[in-house]
Each structure stands twice: as C-alpha cells, then as structure tokens.
Amino acid sequence: MNKRLMARQETAERLLEAARIRISGNGLTGLRARDVTADAGCALGMLYKCYSDLDTLIDRVNMGTLVMLLSNLRQAVAGTTDPVDQLKVLAKTYLAFAVEHRNLWSSVFEHRQKDQRPIPQDYVDANQRLLGVIGEAMGKLKPDIVGDELDARVRTYFGAVHGVVTLGLQERFVSVPTHRLEQELDVLVDQLTR
Amino acid sequence: MNKRLMARQETAERLLEAARIRISGNGLTGLRARDVTADAGCALGMLYKCYSDLDTLIDRVNMGTLVMLLSNLRQAVAGTTDPVDQLKVLAKTYLAFAVEHRNLWSSVFEHRQKDQRPIPQDYVDANQRLLGVIGEAMGKLKPDIVGDELDARVRTYFGAVHGVVTLGLQERFVSVPTHRLEQELDVLVDQLTR
DNA sequence: TGTACATCAGTGAACGCGCGTTCACTGATGTAC
DNA sequence: TGTACATCAGTGAACGCGCGTTCACTGATGTAC
Numbered sequence: 001m002n003k004r005l006m007a008r009q010e011t012a013e014r015l016l017e018a019a020r021i022r023i024s025g026n027g028l029t030g031l032r033a034r035d036v037t038a039d040a041g042c043a044l045g046m047l048y049k050c051y052s053d054l055d056t057l058i059d060r061v062n063m064g065t066l067v068m069l070l071s072n073l074r075q076a077v078a079g080t081t082d083p084v085d086q087l088k089v090l091a092k093t094y095l096a097f098a099v100e101h102r103n104l105w106s107s108v109f110e111h112r113q114k115d116q117r118p119i120p121q122d123y124v125d126a127n128q129r130l131l132g133v134i135g136e137a138m139g140k141l142k143p144d145i146v147g148d149e150l151d152a153r154v155r156t157y158f159g160a161v162h163g164v165v166t167l168g169l170q171e172r173f174v175s176v177p178t179h180r181l182e183q184e185l186d187v188l189v190d191q192l193t194r
Numbered sequence: 195m196n197k198r199l200m201a202r203q204e205t206a207e208r209l210l211e212a213a214r215i216r217i218s219g220n221g222l223t224g225l226r227a228r229d230v231t232a233d234a235g236c237a238l239g240m241l242y243k244c245y246s247d248l249d250t251l252i253d254r255v256n257m258g259t260l261v262m263l264l265s266n267l268r269q270a271v272a273g274t275t276d277p278v279d280q281l282k283v284l285a286k287t288y289l290a291f292a293v294e295h296r297n298l299w300s301s302v303f304e305h306r307q308k309d310q311r312p313i314p315q316d317y318v319d320a321n322q323r324l325l326g327v328i329g330e331a332m333g334k335l336k337p338d339i340v341g342d343e344l345d346a347r348v349r350t351y352f353g354a355v356h357g358v359v360t361l362g363l364q365e366r367f368v369s370v371p372t373h374r375l376e377q378e379l380d381v382l383v384d385q386l387t388r
Numbered sequence: 389t390g391t392a393c394a395t396c397a398g399t400g401a402a403c404g405c406g407c408g409t410t411c412a413c414t415g416a417t418g419t420a421c
Numbered sequence: 422t423g424t425a426c427a428t429c430a431g432t433g434a435a436c437g438c439g440c441g442t443t444c445a446c447t448g449a450t451g452t453a454c
Contacts, residue, residue, distance in 0.1 A: 004417060008429090011431085029306065032407065033407070044432080044434095046431060046432080047408095049429090053408080054409090153378070156379075156382055159357040159359075161357070163353040163360065164353035167352070167353040167357075185350075191386050196451085197450060198396065201398090202396090202397065205398085227440070227441060237400055238401095239399060239400070240399080248440095390454105395450080396448105398449095399444105400444105401444095406439095408436105408438095410434105410437095411433105412432105412435105414431085414432080416428105418428070418429095420425090420426085
C-alpha cells in the first residue's frame with residue numbers, strides 16, 4: 001500500500017466533491033478556485049497538482065452529473081416495457097432530475113471550453129448513451145423509423161422535453177409551479193408519442 | 195436644435211450598434227468595454243456617460259433582439275388565418291431567426307443580471323407579447339383552453355420549439371443540418387397542433 | 389453682434405480588484421544499501 | 422533495523438493579467454447680458 005498515491009487520490013476526490021457542492025449551491029458563475037480548495041481543506045496549489053486547471057475540474061463535475069442522470073434514466077425505464085410508458089417516465093425523470101439538481105444540471109449546459117479546446121470525449125459518449133436510452137424506447141414505438149431518421153427524431157424528442165423543462169425552471173420568465181410543469185410535460189409527451 | 199443633445203444620442207446609438215455587431219460576431223463572452231468604444235470610434239469613458247454600465251448596454255442590445263424577433267413573428271402570422279398554419283409558420287420563423295442571429299439570440303438567454311438586479315421590465319413585457327402572439331393562434335386552435343391553462347400550454351409549446359432549436363444549433367451535440375432541423379420541427383409542430 | 393462665463397461631450401491614463409496560475413519551499417513518505 | 426538520500430504531497434505568498442470603472446482634464450457648445 002502506497003500512502004502517497006492514496007493521499008493524492010483522496011485529495012483529488014475531496015476537491016471534486018467540494019466543487020460539486022459549490023456548483024450545486026451557487027451555480028457555475030460563483031465558482032472560484034480558492035473557495036474550492038478552502039472547502040476541500042487544502043492549499044490553493046493542490047488544485048493544480050490534482051487537475052490541470054479549474055476548467056478540467058468543472059468538466060469532471062459535469063461528467064459526474066451526466067452519469068448520475070444516465071443512471072436515473074436507466075433505472076426509470078427498467079420498470080416498464082411499454083414504449084409510451086417508457087418515454088413518459090423518461091420525461092418525468094428528466095424533470096425531476098433537473099429540479100433536484102438545478103445548478104448542477106445548468107452547469108452542464110453553461111460550461112464552455114476555453115480557447116478552442118475540444119469537448120471531452122467522455123461528454124460526447126455520455127450524450128450518446130443518453131440519447132441511446134431514448135432511442136430504444138422510440139425505436140420500439142416507431143419500428144419503421146430507423147438510422148439517421150431515428151437519431152433525428154430522438155434528438156427532437158429530447159430537445160422538446162429539455163426546452164420545456166429548462167424554460168420552466170428559468171426564473172426569467174414567469175415561473176411555473178412544478179406540478180403544473182408535470183401536467184404540461186404529460187400533455188407534451190402524450191402528443192409526441194402518438 | 196441642440197447640438198449637444200444630438201451628439202450625445204448619436205454616440206449612444208453608435209455604442210449600441212457597435213455592441214450589437216460585436217455580440218453578433220463573437221458572442222457575449224468575447225465582449226469587452228474597450229472593444230465596443232473602439233468600434234464606436236470614441237473614448238472608453240463615453241460608454242459610462244451614455245449608459246450606466248456595460249451590463250445595461252447589453253440589456254439594450256438584447257431588448258432590440260427581442261423586438262426584432264417579435265416583429266418577425268407578427269409579420270409571419272399576418273399572412274395566414276388558419277391557427278395550425280400560424281403555429282407552423284411561427285416555429286419556422288423562430289428557427290430562421292435563431293439561425294440568422296445565432297449569437298444575438300443566445301445572448302438573450304445567456305446574459306445574467308449581476309448582483310440581484312431585477313430583470314428589466316422591458317424584457318418581461320416583450321416576453322409577454324411574444325407569448326401573446328403564440329397565444330392568439332393557440333387560442334383559436336383550442337377554444338376550450340383558456341386563462342392560466344392556455345398560458346401554460348403556450349409556454350409548453352414555446353419551450354418545446356425553443357428546445358429543439360437551441361439543441362439543434364448547439365455544436366456540443368452532434369450537429370444537425372438545418373434542413374433536417376426544419377423537417378423535425380415540422381414533425382414536432384404537426385404533433386403538437388393535433 | 390460681442391463678450392464672459394457655464395455647461396457638458398469627449399478623452400484616455402490610471403485605479404482597483406478579482407482571480408487563475410505558478411513556484412520556491414517544507415516535511416513526511418518511500419527507496420537503496 | 423538503521424542511515425542517507427530521493428521523491429513528492431502539500432503550502433500559500435506572489436505573480437500576472439484582464440477588464441470594468443473612474444476622474445481630472447480639454448475644448449467645443451450653450452447662455453446671459
């Protein structure tokens with residue numbers, strides 16, 4: 001057993017968790033390197049020993065959020081086999097996730113890569129898997145739609161649900177109570193699954 | 195005729211236009227006070243003589259964008275009377291606007307008020323009018339839905355279209371060619387107007 | 389019309405601050421013999 | 422097991438820079454008489 005390696009990983013973990021909690025509480029804009037290291041109980045420099053920079057740390061947090069959502073969605077569809085029910089439950093799970101982890105979830109969409117750094121492959125893969133979950137249900141519902149067309153339809157379905165959820169949670173527009181949002185999401189999914 | 199007043203208004207106008215062009219070209223994140231004043235051909239200090247701060251100037255640009263969109267939408271519905279056609283043309287106009295003024299449009303959604311400044315009343319009003327345009331068509335289509343329920347339905351309709359458009363234009367996800375996006379939007383509206 | 393003074397558009401150097409990132413240093417842990 | 426040296430986790434003061442905002446100043450325009 002190597003104490004050094006363990007200590008390092010443990011610190012990296014604490015930093016990740018501290019960043020997650022910060023973002024979850026104050027959103028991405030309020031995030032400062034000093035706060036994260038202070039919360040994690042270590043010196044400022046450690047952030048740069050454990051991660052190449054602050055943006056990379058944020059990417060890790062966002063990746064964790066995507067994985068958590070994916071896991072929730074998979075668990076949600078596992079209970080049913082009827083594709084319409086599956087699509088409905090996926091939409092509701094998505095809404096519930098966005099409500100519960102509002103700031104973590106917006107962070108995934110707000111965070112921009114600096115310079116022209118490419119989007120991490122992890123991200124792209126996770127998105128692919130996310131759409132894949134929808135795609136399975138959609139494929140069962142509309143067996144005649146396949147390939148690129150199915151992909152596009154899945155993205156449209158996701159986009160529609162995502163838009164309703166996002167606008168609903170944004171306080172910029174007159175805010176809607178969550179239960180009404182659920183109702184509206186039901187109507188939306190009903191129409192989209194016809 | 196007062197030369198001073200005219201000069202002042204003219205400068206304010208030039209600053210507004212310079213900011214609009216900057217945002218249109220580089221997005222909100224690249225916007226710096228120095229660039230705007232340089233583009234407008236005046237000294238840095240003028241920005242603070244004409245506007246209370248940079249954020250206020252951004253608000254003005256965004257307000258202009260909202261007004262422009264609103265005008266496009268009104269023009270678009272004016273051509274038809276059938277509510278389904280109206281909703282379809284509204285969605286397509288929205289897409290076209292977002293494609294043409296991509297950065298201006300995201301600026302409207304990206305810009306956050308600093309501290310706890312309230313959202314300008316202008317903004318809220320413009321949003322109200324925007325939803326009103328959709329509401330008129332929707333009201334004709336579903337005369338039995340009224341009041342709060344109609345409001346919610348309108349917001350849902352807008353959210354769905356907005357989501358599809360936004361995700362479609364975001365390069366983060368595998369990007370979709372515009373013509374496919376139009377197709378998908380057609381399908382979406384078809385289903386939503388049933 | 390002319391003169392004296394007040395006002396205010398316009399200037400841009402300088403201020404101030406937040407904040408990401410670095411780096412020389414310390415001391416505990418690991419390694420070689 | 423002990424000793425000498427190497428490595429590396431951990432520190433936090435200092436650096437550097439971007440950038441919004443201010444402010445003392447200039448000169449043109451407006452006003453009063």
